[in-house]
Amino acid sequence: MACAKPEGEGAPGGSEGGAAAGDVVVICRCEDVTLDEIRDLIARGYTTIEEIKRITRCGMGPCQGRTCRQLVLAEIARATAKDIASVAPGRFRPPTKPVRLGGAVAGAPGPDVEGFEGDGDEQVR
Amino acid sequence: MAMNKCADAVIIGGGVVGASVAYHLAKRGFGRIVLVERSYLASGSTGRCGAGVRQQWGTKLNCLLAQESVRMFERMDDELGFDRSIEFKQGGYLLLAYTDREMNQFIKNVELEQSLGIPASLLTPAEAKAIVPMLNISDVLCATYCPTDGHANPFHVTYAYAGAARRLGAEVMTFTEVKGIVVENGKVARVVCDKGNIDTRVVVNAAGPYSGLVARMVGLEIPFWAERHQILVTEPVEPVLRPMVMSFSRRIYCQQTPHGSFIMGMGDPNEPHGFSTESSWKFLVDMAREITRVLPPVGNLKVVRQWAGLYDMTPDAHPILGATPVEGFYLACGFSGHGFMLAPVTGRLLAEVICDEKPSIDITGLDLGRFERGELVVEPSVV
Numbered sequence: 001m002a003c004a005k006p007e008g009e010g011a012p013g014g015s016e017g018g019a020a021a022g023d024v025v026v027i028c029r030c031e032d033v034t035l036d037e038i039r040d041l042i043a044r045g046y047t048t049i050e051e052i053k054r055i056t057r058c059g060m061g062p063c064q065g066r067t068c069r070q071l072v073l074a075e076i077a078r079a080t081a082k083d084i085a086s087v088a089p090g091r092f093r094p095p096t097k098p099v100r101l102g103g104a105v106a107g108a109p110g111p112d113v114e115g116f117e118g119d120g121d122e123q124v125r
Numbered sequence: 126m127a128m129n130k131c132a133d134a135v136i137i138g139g140g141v142v143g144a145s146v147a148y149h150l151a152k153r154g155f156g157r158i159v160l161v162e163r164s165y166l167a168s169g170s171t172g173r174c175g176a177g178v179r180q181q182w183g184t185k186l187n188c189l190l191a192q193e194s195v196r197m198f199e200r201m202d203d204e205l206g207f208d209r210s211i212e213f214k215q216g217g218y219l220l221l222a223y224t225d226r227e228m229n230q231f232i233k234n235v236e237l238e239q240s241l242g243i244p245a246s247l248l249t250p251a252e253a254k255a256i257v258p259m260l261n262i263s264d265v266l267c268a269t270y271c272p273t274d275g276h277a278n279p280f281h282v283t284y285a286y287a288g289a290a291r292r293l294g295a296e297v298m299t300f301t302e303v304k305g306i307v308v309e310n311g312k313v314a315r316v317v318c319d320k321g322n323i324d325t326r327v328v329v330n331a332a333g334p335y336s337g338l339v340a341r342m343v344g345l346e347i348p349f350w351a352e353r354h355q356i357l358v359t360e361p362v363e364p365v366l367r368p369m370v371m372s373f374s375r376r377i378y379c380q381q382t383p384h385g386s387f388i389m390g391m392g393d394p395n396e397p398h399g400f401s402t403e404s405s406w407k408f409l410v411d412m413a414r415e416i417t418r419v420l421p422p423v424g425n426l427k428v429v430r431q432w433a434g435l436y437d438m439t440p441d442a443h444p445i446l447g448a449t450p451v452e453g454f455y456l457a458c459g460f461s462g463h464g465f466m467l468a469p470v471t472g473r474l475l476a477e478v479i480c481d482e483k484p485s486i487d488i489t490g491l492d493l494g495r496f497e498r499g500e501l502v503v504e505p506s507v508v
Contacts, residue, residue: 048165050164050165050168051165051166054165054167054172054280055209055280055281055284057384060358060429060430061360061361061429062360062427062429064429064430093404093430093431093432094404094430094431095409095428095429095430095431098360098427098428098429099427099428100424100425100426100427100428101357101359101412101413101416101417101423101424101425101426101427101428102413102417102423102424102425103413103424104409104410104412104413104414104428105410105413105414105417105424106410106414
């Protein structure tokens with residue numbers, strides 16, 4: 001799993017992580033969301049991953065929650081004293097992997113269109 | 126264990142409209158306000174919308190409502206005391222005309238907007254390209270631009286309104302579903318929820334695409350349907366697109382959020398009525414085709430997510446606001462894809478109507494009765 005493993009009393013994953021007390025622990029690396037922010041929202045009553053996502057953008061970046069989803073679910077489970085399997089995992093949305101928009105166009109020009117730096121390796125078809 | 130309670134007003138629907146109504150009623154000290162939402166706040170149309178706020182419309186009423194909402198968005202961070210920003214960015218809206226018919230409508234719209242003090246103007250294709258350098262103007266006939274249009278964060282606006290309402294004493298019940306509404310002697314008496322009953326004499330139907338189902342609970346049929354619209358969002362990049370770019374004939378809109386991602390949506394004229402919120406492959410292909418013609422460099426961005434939401438459509442694409450033949454039952458629905466941008470002013474107007482104040486904008490023409498009277502207010506400029 002991911003390396004963004006928080007440490008501290010009751011933290012998911014036990015005490016083998018590398019963070020010391022007072023360190024900033026990043027949960028969502030795409031959107032820079034910290035463990036403190038997640039815990040603060042849960043304490044204020046936002047105990048679903050859908051709400052936490054919408055307030056913080058956690059899980060909305062290019063990796064679509066591959067790293068943070070499990071970590072947030074574990075935090076919700078711990079704070080609400082539930083089994084993690086009973087915490088709703090949130091909606092998964094397409095595409096599974098980021099795809100280049102131009103690649104979805106029939107007869108589209110390749111990645112040589114001037115503008116953004118695209119690596120052009122994500123042709124849909 | 127069911128818990129029964131009583132309230133002075135129950136608002137059904139925890140989207141941005143319901144949250145705004147709750148806040149404005151609480152601010153007026155209307156008494157005990159309860160907002161009921163079947164899932165989490167902004168879980169429906171609000172959280173799925175394109176987030177745009179525009180004042181460029183074809184009818185006076187839509188112009189006035191949107192103009193006042195923009196003033197309210199401008200003050201919102203100060204007024205609501207939310208601990209995050211509502212991210213209101215006024216980068217303008219650039220509307221593109223590709224047909225003579227569209228161009229003639231735009232000329233009329235700009236004349237109307239300017240007469241109401243909305244700072245919109247008619248632009249040549251070259252002037253449009255000066256605002257959006259990546260714009261392909263090869264078949265653009267003209268454009269209109271209003272620099273004070275923009276967009277905001279729909280989640281944050283909803284949570285900000287709900288949070289402010291709570292601080293004023295309102296109760297927000299999420300994950301609570303309305304099962305029925307009891308009417309006694311033609312008056313609203315009680316809302317039946319899965320978590321118990323709420324005795325009340327005032328109910329506001331702000332259930333978005335589900336408003337037709339809620340209205341039926343008091344025996345009202347409203348001419349109304351739900352229609353799926355789809356959106357996608359790209360990876361974030363450096364800020365390069367200031368305004369929302371929109372075309373009615375191509376049925377598309379595209380904006381770059383303060384976060385850097387591009388959000389774009391497209392209407393499908395063949396979309397059936399219904400409650401489906403599934404994403405489709407066809408949308409991705411259609412959207413990609415249209416947007417790469419209008420803004421070619423966007424084709425190099427990667428799509429990270431796509432989703433769908435529901436428009437709550439009325440026959441004239443205007444909302445239905447105000448009282449109904451059932452005493453105590455009020456409507457704030459039928460926004461036809463523009464509920465987010467009209468939510469601030471809607472909340473205030475509904476609160477004014479419910480508190481027996483004179484509404485600050487005359488909305489008598491937006492009542493439910495207009496459909497029976499045949500007095501539709503048709504909006505020509507809709508995606």
